[in-house]
Amino acid sequence: MADAIMQSREAAAERLKRAPLVTNNRxxxxxxxxxxxCTEKPAPTWWWIAFTLSSSLALVSVFCIGYLISTxxxxxxxxxxxxxxxxxxxxxxxxxxxxxxxxxxxxxFLTRQKWRTSINRAAEAMTLFAVVCAGIFPAVHVGRIxxxxxxxxxxxxxxxxxxxxxxxxxxxxxxxTYFTVxxxxxxxxxxxxxxTLRDRATNKFRKFFYGIGALGWRGGNRQWxxxxxxxxxxxxxxxxxxxxxxxxxxxxxxxxVIPGWHTTIFPPYFVAGAIFGGFAMVLTIMLxxxxxxxxxxxxxxxxVDKMCKIILLTGSIVGYAYAMEFFIAWYGGNMxxxxxxxxxxxxxxxxxxxxxxxCNVVAPQLFWFRFFRRHVLSVFIVCMFVNTGxxxxxxxxxxxxxxxxxxxxxWNMFYPTWVDIWTFVGTFGIFFALFLLFIRWLPMICIxxxxxxxxxxxxxxGHDDQAHAPVGALKEVxx
Amino acid sequence: MTINGNTQAQLFGMGAEVxxxxxxxxxxxxxxxxxxxxWDVYSPFPIHGMDRAMGLKKSWLSALVFIAGITGxxxxxxxxxxxxxxxxxxxxxxxxxxxxxxPAFFPIMFELTIxxxxxxxxxxxxxxxxxxxxxxxxxxxxxxxxxSNDGFFLAIESTDPKFDEESTRAMLESVGxxxxxxxxxD
Numbered sequence: 289m290a291d292a293i294m295q296s297r298e299a300a301a302e303r304l305k306r307a308p309l310v311t312n313n314r315x316x317x318x319x320x321x322x323x324x325x326c327t328e329k330p331a332p333t334w335w336w337i338a339f340t341l342s343s344s345l346a347l348v349s350v351f352c353i354g355y356l357i358s359t360x361x362x363x364x365x366x367x368x369x370x371x372x373x374x375x376x377x378x379x380x381x382x383x384x385x386x387x388x389x390x391x392x393x394x395x396x397f398l399t400r401q402k403w404r405t406s407i408n409r410a411a412e413a414m415t416l417f418a419v420v421c422a423g424i425f426p427a428v429h430v431g432r433i434x435x436x437x438x439x440x441x442x443x444x445x446x447x448x449x450x451x452x453x454x455x456x457x458x459x460x461x462x463x464x465t466y467f468t469v470x471x472x473x474x475x476x477x478x479x480x481x482x483x484t485l486r487d488r489a490t491n492k493f494r495k496f497f498y499g500i501g502a503l504g505w506r507g508g509n510r511q512w513x514x515x516x517x518x519x520x521x522x523x524x525x526x527x528x529x530x531x532x533x534x535x536x537x538x539x540x541x542x543x544x545v546i547p548g549w550h551t552t553i554f555p556p557y558f559v560a561g562a563i564f565g566g567f568a569m570v571l572t573i574m575l576x577x578x579x580x581x582x583x584x585x586x587x588x589x590x591x592v593d594k595m596c597k598i599i600l601l602t603g604s605i606v607g608y609a610y611a612m613e614f615f616i617a618w619y620g621g622n623m624x625x626x627x628x629x630x631x632x633x634x635x636x637x638x639x640x641x642x643x644x645x646x647c648n649v650v651a652p653q654l655f656w657f658r659f660f661r662r663h664v665l666s667v668f669i670v671c672m673f674v675n676t677g678x679x680x681x682x683x684x685x686x687x688x689x690x691x692x693x694x695x696x697x698x699w700n701m702f703y704p705t706w707v708d709i710w711t712f713v714g715t716f717g718i719f720f721a722l723f724l725l726f727i728r729w730l731p732m733i734c735i736x737x738x739x740x741x742x743x744x745x746x747x748x749x750g751h752d753d754q755a756h757a758p759v760g761a762l763k764e765v766x767x
Numbered sequence: 768m769t770i771n772g773n774t775q776a777q778l779f780g781m782g783a784e785v786x787x788x789x790x791x792x793x794x795x796x797x798x799x800x801x802x803x804x805x806w807d808v809y810s811p812f813p814i815h816g817m818d819r820a821m822g823l824k825k826s827w828l829s830a831l832v833f834i835a836g837i838t839g840x841x842x843x844x845x846x847x848x849x850x851x852x853x854x855x856x857x858x859x860x861x862x863x864x865x866x867x868x869x870p871a872f873f874p875i876m877f878e879l880t881i882x883x884x885x886x887x888x889x890x891x892x893x894x895x896x897x898x899x900x901x902x903x904x905x906x907x908x909x910x911x912x913x914x915s916n917d918g919f920f921l922a923i924e925s926t927d928p929k930f931d932e933e934s935t936r937a938m939l940e941s942v943g944x945x946x947x948x949x950x951x952x953d
C-alpha cells in the first residue's frame with residue numbers, strides 16, 4: 289500500500305517536472321558553436337537570394353519616398369476628409385510589431401520567464417527594424433520634410449514653439465525615446481556575445497569588428513555585477529516605456545473629436561493589439577529561422593506553444609475591445625458614434641472590417657487547442673492571418689472613421705495610388721533585408737543567457753542540497 | 768612560469784581554471800575567506816549568488832540612474848512649462864495655458880525621464896566597468912579565450928597585498944583549480 293502511494297507520488301512529481309529549456313542536454317560549448325557558427329559559415333545560397341529580393345524591394349520603397357518628397361504628398365491617394373490613410377496605418381502597424389520584442393526582453397525578464405532567453409535577441413532586433421520602418425511614415429507624411437526640425441524644441445527666430453499639449457508631439461518624443469532605449473537595451477545584451485564572437489574570430493576583420501563591438505568585455509564577476517544591474521534597470525525602464533508608446537500612439541486618435549476615435553478604451557486596446565501583432569511577427573520570422581538554422585533545441589516547441597498562448601490571450605483582449613467599442617457606442621447614446629460603428633461593419637468598408645474580425649478574433653481561437661499550437665504549419669498560417677488582420681485593424685480605425693465627415697457633402701472614399709502601395713510593400717523589403725543582415729552578422733540567440741538557464745549553470749548544481757531545491761529552480765539572471 | 772617566454776614584462780597576477788560554475792562558486796568563497804581583495808572570477812554568464820560568494824556589495828549603478836531620471840524629469844518639466852505657460856503661451860482652440868494643463872505635459876516628462884535613465888544605465892555600467900578599453904593583461908593568457916565559451920577562471924592580481932607567488936598558488940591548488948598560470952602585462 290505504502291509502496292503504491294510512493295509510486296503515485298513519484299509519478300506525479302515526474303509529471304510536474306518542468307520541461308528543460310534547452311533540450312537534448314546540450315553543453316555550453318555546443319550552444320556557443322551552434323549560434324556563433326550561423327555568423328561564421330559562408331552565407332548560404334538561400335540567404336543571397338532572400339537578401340537580393342528584400343533589398344531590391346527596399347529600393348522600391350526608397351524610390352517611392354524620393355518621388356513623394358520631390359513631388360508632394362499629392363502622389364498618395366489622400367483626399368478630404370481622408371487626410372490620414374495608409375501612411376499612418378503603416379506607421380501604427382510597424383510600431384505595434386515592435387512591441388513584442390520589448391515585451392519579451394523586458395516584461396518577461398521582470399516576470400522571470402526564463403524561456404525568453406532564446407528568443408529575446410531576435411525579437412529585439414525585430415523591434416528595432418520594425419521601428420525603423422514605422423519611423424519612415426510620420427517623417428515623410430509631413431510633406432515638407434525639410435521642415436521636420438520644427439518638431440524639435442529648438443530656439444529659433446521664426447516665432448515658432450512646439451505645442452507640447454499636442455499628442456502628435458508626444459508621439460515624436462515617445463517613438464524616438466522608444467527607438468533609442470531599444471537600441472541601448474539590445475546593445476547592452478549584445479556585449480557579452482560580441483565578446484564570444486571576438487574570442488572565436490579567426491580573421492583580422494572579424495577580430496577588429498567584434499573586438500570594437502565587445503568594448504573589451506572580460507566576463508569578470510565585478511563586471512557582471514554592474515552589467516546585471518544595468519540590464520535589470522533597462523528592463524524596468526522598458527516595461528512602462530513599451531506600454532506608454534502605443535498608448536501615446538493611440539492618443540493621436542483618442543484625443544481628437546472624430547467619432548470612432550474619441551474613446552477611452554484606445555490605450556489598453558492598442559497595447560494589447562500591438563503585442564498580439566508583434567508576437568505573430570516574431571513567430572513569422574523565427575519559425576523559418578529555426579528551421580533553416582536547426583535551432584530546435586533552443587527554440588523548442590514549448591517556446592512556440594507559449595507564444596501561441598500569448599497570441600490567444602492578446603487576441604481575445606482585442607476581440608473584447610472590438611465588442612466593447614460597439615457596446616459603448618450604443619450605451620453612450622451618441623448618434624455620431626453609433627453611426628461610425630454601424631458604418632464600420634456594414635458601410636462601404638465592411639470587407640475591411642470583417643477581414644479584421646476574422647483574422648484577429650476568429651483565427652487565433654484555434655490556439656485553444658494544443659494540436660494547433662504544436663503544429664508548425666498551423667501556427668505559421670494563423671500568424672499570417674494575424675499579421676494581415678492587424679494591418680486591417682489600423683486601416684479600419686483610421687479610414688472608416690475619417691471617410692464619413694460631419695458634413696455629408698464631404699463624404700469621400702479612399703483609394704490608394706501605386707505610390708501608397710509600393711511604399712508599404714517596400715518597407716517589408718527594408719524589414720527583411722535588415723533582419724537578414726542581422727542573422728548573418730550577430731548571434732540571433734542570446735548565447736550567454738541561454739547558457740545561464742542550463743542546469744549546470746546553477747552554482748549549487750550537483751550538491752547534496754539539490755534534492756531539496758524545486759525542480760526547475762534554475763539560475764536566475766535577474767539578480 | 769612565463770607567458771610567451773617573456774619574463775621582463777610587468778606581472779599582472781595569477782590565473783587558474785576550474786571546471787564548473789559550482790566549482791567557481793566554492794572557490795570564490797575560499798578566496799574571499801582567505802582575505803584577498805584584488806581578484807575576480809570570470810565566467811561565460813553571470814552566476815547567481817556570486818556577488819555574495821565574492822563578498823561584493825550591490826552595484827551602485829541604480830543611484831546614478833535615479834539621479835539621471837530626476838534630471839530628465841526636471842529638464843522635461845522646464846522645457847514645457849516655461850515656454851508653454853509663461854514665456855510664450857500658445858493658445859490652441861481657445862484652450863487654457865495655465866498650470867492646470869499640466870497633465871498634457873506628463874507624456875514628455877515620462878519619456879525624458881526614461882531616456883536619460885536608459886542612457887545612464889548603459890553608459891554608467893560601461894564607466895563603472897572601465898569599458899571600453901583596448902586591451903587587458905588577462906587577454907595575454909591563451910587559455911582565457913574559453914571564458915566566453917565554457918571556461919571558468921579565477922585571477923588574483925599581483926597588486927593584492929596578500930599576493931605571494933607561492934602561498935597564492937598553494938591556495939589556488941587547495942580549491943581544486945587547474946592550469947595555474949602567471950599572467951604578464953605587455
